[in-house]
Amino acid sequence: MITLTSVTKLYNEGRPNEVQALKGIDLEIARDAITVLKGPSGSGKTTLLSIVACMARPTTGRVTLDGEVVSGLPERFLTELRRTTFGFVFQRFNLIRGLSVIENVMLPAAPLGGDHATVRERALERLAALDLADKATMPVEFLSGGETQRAAIARALINDAPIVIADEPTANLDTELTMRFLEIVRALRAEGKTVIMTSHDPRIWDAEGVDAVVEMRDGAIFGEFA
Amino acid sequence: MTPWLRRQRALADYTLASLARRKGKNIALVAVYAIVVFVLASAMFFAASLRLETSAVLRDAPEVTVQKITMGRQDLIDGAVADEIGKIRGVTSAKPRLWGYYYDRIVGANYTVMVPDDPEMIPEPGSVIVGEGIPRARGFKWSGAPLFLSRYEGDLKRFNVARAFESDSALMTSDLMLMNETDFRDFFEIPAGLYTDVVATVRNPNEVATIVEKGSNALPQMRFVTRSDIERTYQKLFDWREGLLAALAAAGILAFVIFAAEKASGLSAEEMREIGILKAVGWDTRDVIAMKLWEGGLVSLGAFLLGTVTAFAHVFFFGAPLFAPILKGWAVIYPDFALAPHVDGLELLTLALLTIVPYIAATLVPIWRVASGDPDAVMR
Structure with a gap:
């Protein structure tokens, strides 16, 4: 279980351009489930996801992961969690241009000091499972939208993280690719992974297999649906 | 790994x-x-x-060089000074030297002209031994070409080039020209008995300072330059x-x-x-x-x-x-x-x-x- 208690987030704190992105969020996100955070742009979905994924710290409030408080941990422990617990699929996928698909996929494994050949083999397996094995050595800028997304998913899975976080994963995809993505998500869920996504796409929150939908507006939770 | x-x-x-x-x-x-x-x-x-x-x-250069100073400028030195220096305890030998500079107006270059100490290096009368830079500056196309030197308008002296130095020592000998004493005195019109400077070798290098001190006391009008001074320069x-x-x-x-x-x-x-x-x-x-x-x-x-x-x-x-x-x-x-x-x-x-x-x-x-x-x- 991931629990957020009275979580607020201020950007540019104390400056004239201060923004309150989250306002006292209390939320429980179940493990072994697919949870979707929905809401319009600027509702705080991405900020909430960043805090859950240990990429940002709340300004106030507390976040626990399986009972352990993670919101106050020093940076190196948060990094350790990002490495081992979370796999992140960014809104614009954020693959590093100029590098090949496999180099991008292997990036999260670099600091772990694993055997190069083993990591490469695992990356190729992940790519093969997502029908990208033949594009492994291609620079990422030559991939199509759907291929880029699958490369980003392969990267999120390289360290075998139990929680996969995806920020607006279908924002730029057509219906066919969106359906393909949902199949992958269901497959991950079947493997026992927890999936947390943000989306303002009804195809996502109405999709089969989604266990919980949390609606957000103006930095607050507007409603929760199972 | x-x-x-x-x-x-x-x-x-x-x-x-x-x-x-x-x-x-x-x-x-x-x-x-x-x-x-x-x-x-x-x-x-x-x-x-x-x-x-x-x-x-410079390792093989003499330890001490003695120059006569007149009105703050180096002047020709009497050969007898060498005998006086040679008497200072610790000095192995003291010899007067003849050397000077010659400005070659044809190519606009300065040559160093010397009378060598080593008898084997003394050229025949009317001949010179030159550094590798001189034939190059003059643009000599063949060996054996005579070297004409002009000291002033209307003057021309002919020398045969006996040989040229190897370029191994070119840093020091590139512009060097060796003459015998008679030709040198004749060319530069130096009276007999006068020299450019005197060089002394010393048995124990640690004694150089003492010898310079004794020499300076005995010959106050002379300047003593040591090898380490030159090296430092x-x-x-x-x-x-x-x-x-x-x-x-x-x-x-x-x-x-x-x-x-x-x-x-x-x-x-x-x-x-x-x-x-x-x-x-x-x-x-x-x-x-x-x-x-x-x-x-x-x-x-x-x-x-x-x-x-x-x-x-x-x-x-x-x-x-x-x-x-x-x-x-x-x-x-x-x-x-x-x-x-x-x-x-x-x-x-x-x-x-x-x-x-x-x-x-x-x-x-x-x-x-x-x-x-x-x-x-x-x-x-």
């Missing part, structure tokens, strides 16, 4: 792939960097080698010339530091985004810094090696054609000789530290500032 080494390998792999992405920019950076190192290293190698060569040549001359080139290179370094600092301080949005991605996927600040250390190390060490090796080849294989006029001296006759390769390890290490460390530091600080933030903040 330990996990630490595997991690370093993975970071180095990423760095190489990352550098290869901006090939043009990085090649230009390494090239500018290597040119700065090349100029500095060339000056350093050249001067170190010249100093070594000068020391080697040469060293200073070469140091000064090296310094001149180093000052030029310093301007280059300064420009480079500004360039590196500018590049480093203004991390592009692309670089900041990349650091954000790396942190978001599980790299921590140390990983990012280690990767940037690899990058800085590869760029600066690569440029340093490239610059140093090119400078070595430039100086020792090609005779430093780019900087020789400054480093050898401003003259019409440049010595033509191959420098013995000599590398001063300490100087090389200093150069390495002066070029590699500032670059890495200049690039690392802003990276650390960006990388130590939350990945979420970095990406916004």
Whole structure:
């Protein structure tokens, strides 16, 4: 279980351009489930996801992961969690241009000091499972939208993280690719992974297999649906 | 392989792939960097080698040279002074010397004219032995061509060139011309019994100071110059010339530091985004810094090696054609000789530290500032 208690987030704190992105969020996100955070742009979905994924710290409030408080941990422990617990699929996928698909996929494994050949083999397996094995050595800028997304998913899975976080994963995809993505998500869920996504796409929150939908507006939770 | 080494390998792999992405920019950076190192290293190698060569040549020079000073200028010295110096305890021998300079108006060059001490080197009457620079300056096309010297308008003296020196000793002999005593006195109109200076050899080098003191007391109108004085003058001359080139290179370094600092301080949005991605996927600040250390190390060490090796080849294989006029001296006759390769390890290490460390530091600080933030903040 991931629990957020009275979580607020201020950007540019104390400056004239201060923004309150989250306002006292209390939320429980179940493990072994697919949870979707929905809401319009600027509702705080991405900020909430960043805090859950240990990429940002709340300004106030507390976040626990399986009972352990993670919101106050020093940076190196948060990094350790990002490495081992979370796999992140960014809104614009954020693959590093100029590098090949496999180099991008292997990036999260670099600091772990694993055997190069083993990591490469695992990356190729992940790519093969997502029908990208033949594009492994291609620079990422030559991939199509759907291929880029699958490369980003392969990267999120390289360290075998139990929680996969995806920020607006279908924002730029057509219906066919969106359906393909949902199949992958269901497959991950079947493997026992927890999936947390943000989306303002009804195809996502109405999709089969989604266990919980949390609606957000103006930095607050507007409603929760199972 | 330990996990630490595997991690370093993975970071180095990423760095190489990352550098290869901006090939043009990085090649230009390494090239500018290597040119700065090349100029500095060339000056350093050249001067170190010249100093070594000068020391080697002066090793056989007499310990003390005595000159007569009249009105603050060097004057001709009486040959009898040599006998007086020879009587000072500790002096092995004292001999008067005849030497002077001749300005060759035809080519606009100065020659050093000497009467040799070694009987084997004394040329026949009407003949001279010359350094390799003189036939070159005169443009002699064949050996055996006579050398005509003119002291003033309407004057012409003919000498046969008995032989020329090898270029092994060219640093010291390039502009040298040896004559016998009669020809010398005749050519320069020096009265018999007068000489240019007197040189003395000393049995124990530790006694040079005492001998100079005794000689100065006995012959107060004479100036005593020791071999170490001459050596020091040469060293200073070469140091000064090296310094001149180093000052030029310093301007280059300064420009480079500004360039590196500018590049480093203004991390592009692309670089900041990349650091954000790396942190978001599980790299921590140390990983990012280690990767940037690899990058800085590869760029600066690569440029340093490239610059140093090119400078070595430039100086020792090609005779430093780019900087020789400054480093050898401003003259019409440049010595033509191959420098013995000599590398001063300490100087090389200093150069390495002066070029590699500032670059890495200049690039690392802003990276650390960006990388130590939350990945979420970095990406916004």
